[in-house]
Amino acid sequence: MRDSDTPKSEVRSVTLPSGRRVEISYLDGEAVSLADQGLEIVEIEANLQESVDQLLSCGQCGCDTVQPVEWDGYGPRHWKIELRCPNCEARCTTIVEDDVAELCDRAHQRGADELELTLTKLTEENAQRDIERLRHALEMNHLLPEDF
């Protein structure tokens, strides 16, 4: 096989004005559109993320932990979501596309995971503090048989 039969592929890294770096694949000197598509997807996701951020911040008080409380399918590609602000109790119902609903769900799940993690840490810290207090009480002879 001669060299000219094998397409030459090459990846070049490009820095965009925004400071983001993208990799563009060149096949035989022609830019392959895959990288372009990748960039487009990233930008669509950024726009989606903006929609979700807007959705999850309260129009009344600005709190950014608005939670979905009800989900209902709305046609083949939309969801009707009832949202509630945990800070001022404002409620609203909105209709969003599948993609936004999915990101919203993920954001909500992330929030729930963070809460769970915080709770676990707090529980561990409390247990640690209880142990320290018990040890201190034992060392100081502050514990009496009638305490039990």
Ligand SMILES: [Zn+2]
């Ligand atoms: Zn609010």
